[in-house]
Amino acid sequence: MRPPGPVRDLDWGPAEARELTGEMLDLWAELMQRMPELPVAPAAGAAEMAAEMDLPIPAQPLPPAEIGRLLRPLVFDQSTLCGHPGFLAYISGSGTIPGAAADLLAAGLNPNVGGWSLSGGATELELHLMRWIAARFGLPEGASGLMTSGGATSNFTALKAARDAHAPGNVRADGVDGMLLVLYASEEAHATIAEAADMLGLGERAVRSIPTDDGFRMRVDELERALADDLAAGMRPFCVVATAGTTATGAIDPLPAVADTCARHNLWLHIDAAYGGAAAFAPDLRHLLDGIERADTISFDPHKWLYTPQSSACLLARDPGRLRAAFSIDAAYVREDAELSGRGINIGELGPQWSRAFIALKVWMSLAAHGTDAYARRIAHDVELARYLDERVREHADLEPTCPVTLSIACFRYAPAGIDDATLDALNERLMIEIRRDGRTCPSNAVLRGRYSLRACFVNHRTEADVVDALVEATVTLGSALAAAHS
Numbered sequence: 001m002r003p004p005g006p007v008r009d010l011d012w013g014p015a016e017a018r019e020l021t022g023e024m025l026d027l028w029a030e031l032m033q034r035m036p037e038l039p040v041a042p043a044a045g046a047a048e049m050a051a052e053m054d055l056p057i058p059a060q061p062l063p064p065a066e067i068g069r070l071l072r073p074l075v076f077d078q079s080t081l082c083g084h085p086g087f088l089a090y091i092s093g094s095g096t097i098p099g100a101a102a103d104l105l106a107a108g109l110n111p112n113v114g115g116w117s118l119s120g121g122a123t124e125l126e127l128h129l130m131r132w133i134a135a136r137f138g139l140p141e142g143a144s145g146l147m148t149s150g151g152a153t154s155n156f157t158a159l160k161a162a163r164d165a166h167a168p169g170n171v172r173a174d175g176v177d178g179m180l181l182v183l184y185a186s187e188e189a190h191a192t193i194a195e196a197a198d199m200l201g202l203g204e205r206a207v208r209s210i211p212t213d214d215g216f217r218m219r220v221d222e223l224e225r226a227l228a229d230d231l232a233a234g235m236r237p238f239c240v241v242a243t244a245g246t247t248a249t250g251a252i253d254p255l256p257a258v259a260d261t262c263a264r265h266n267l268w269l270h271i272d273a274a275y276g277g278a279a280a281f282a283p284d285l286r287h288l289l290d291g292i293e294r295a296d297t298i299s300f301d302p303h304k305w306l307y308t309p310q311s312s313a314c315l316l317a318r319d320p321g322r323l324r325a326a327f328s329i330d331a332a333y334v335r336e337d338a339e340l341s342g343r344g345i346n347i348g349e350l351g352p353q354w355s356r357a358f359i360a361l362k363v364w365m366s367l368a369a370h371g372t373d374a375y376a377r378r379i380a381h382d383v384e385l386a387r388y389l390d391e392r393v394r395e396h397a398d399l400e401p402t403c404p405v406t407l408s409i410a411c412f413r414y415a416p417a418g419i420d421d422a423t424l425d426a427l428n429e430r431l432m433i434e435i436r437r438d439g440r441t442c443p444s445n446a447v448l449r450g451r452y453s454l455r456a457c458f459v460n461h462r463t464e465a466d467v468v469d470a471l472v473e474a475t476v477t478l479g480s481a482l483a484a485a486h487s
């Protein structure tokens with residue numbers, strides 16, 4: 001057989017790369033410039049958007065300028081702009097500019113950060129960043145971890161390590177059948193804790209939901225009571241999940257007291273600091289996380305309050321050996337004598353993913369390009385914005401705060417006198433949609449003690465006080481119109 005001839009269609013060089021990325025750069029720059037004037041969220045529904053996004057998938061190449069032209073509706077009309085100054089919904093960071101540049105380089109370099117041999121430098125940078133972040137939380141020398149796709153994966157990874165460390169026998173081989181493993185998290189913990197219990201074969205009911213106090217923090221007396229009940233019933237408690245920055249209100253569970261309980265009962269302490277962990281980067285807020293240094297594992301999402309682009313999260317472990325014990329795989333096709341090859345750690349053996357992107361680059365590049373002092377100032381500023389909103393709410397007779405401000409989340413509702421709670425729930429639910437349609441700001445909601453609240457979360461480096469004023473103005477104007485229509 002003659003050697004096959006070359007097929008070079010896909011083999012672009014720097015000139016083609018520059019031409020196409022130039023088109024993308026132009027779109028990105030235009031987006032940055034126009035973003036404040038664009039609506040935060042598109043008005044179109046799913047069917048209309050699907051029709052717009054029915055882009056051609058041609059047999060013959062499209063020129064870069066045509067690709068740029070085709071993408072204009074996606075960029076300027078059909079996207080919710082999480083980086084828009086008025087975006088205040090959920091907990092979705094605004095996306096740093098250096099982080100986006102890093103993603104281009106990461107994809108261009110294209111290491112596979114599951115195996116050291118496929119990614120040496122990228123692996124070592126990721127581990128360096130993990131050790132550095134672990135030290136911000138006060139974890140001891142030797143603590144490290146891995147980047148993940150998000151808090152959901154971090155929580156699953158942590159609970160798998162906890163389960164494997166505490167279950168009797170060889171749970172990885174034999175499964176959890178009949179083990180009666182149970183864990184504890186507050187009623188305000190993120191839904192991904194129950195999801196992880198499901199994926200681990202424990203079942204969602206294995207997560208004991210612990211009541212919270214007036215500030216939506218876990219009640220440690222209730223935790224102790226649930227533990228005592230389970231032990232008396234022959235169950236096998238193995239882990240407590242404390243949340244440092246709950247999704248709804250930003251509450252921080254009493255970490256030192258929860259850590260004491262874990263120490264007394266020999267339980268794994270996982271702290272879900274996916275959102276609130278960023279407080280460790282602002283010296284004036286750091287004390288709020290006291291006790292986090294006693295965790296076995298910590299979930300922390302830079303793509304939330306370090307503003308880095310989706311997706312960039314991490315899981316940190318006091319003893320990374322526990323992660324390896326839970327996720328190592330001995331497959332013949334990746335066996336390699338580390339002594340002979342000189343390879344380092346395969347990060348794919350610290351978590352559930354094998355092939356992995358170079359996520360760490362966008363976090364490191366954001367920190368490097370802005371500096372940690374700028375981060376400290378901006379994170380503290382976000383807390384000030386939440387407090388400012390809370391103050392504006394308290395000043396207005398028709399508005400009512402519905403939770404204390406701990407971090408950068410404020411919750412409130414439109415509540416003029418003389419309207420019953422059930423009607424206010426329906427009104428505020430409708431009001432959230434109307435505020436979004438107004439286009440200047442985009443809040444989300446929280447249901448607190450059964451009552452529907454509006455919720456603003458400040459994890460956006462472009463948001464300033466004028467956005468808070470616009471939100472208050474829209475709430476009062478649109479709220480009074482809805483109340484009038486109802487009466």
Ligand SMILES: Cc1ncc(COP(=O)(O)O)c(C=O)c1O
Pocket residue numbers: 090091149150151152153155190192243245246247272273274275301313
């Ligand atoms: C406290 C907490 N944990 C976990 C998650 C899940 O994170 P992700 O969406 O990055 O998977 C969230 C998301 O908001 C969260 O607020």
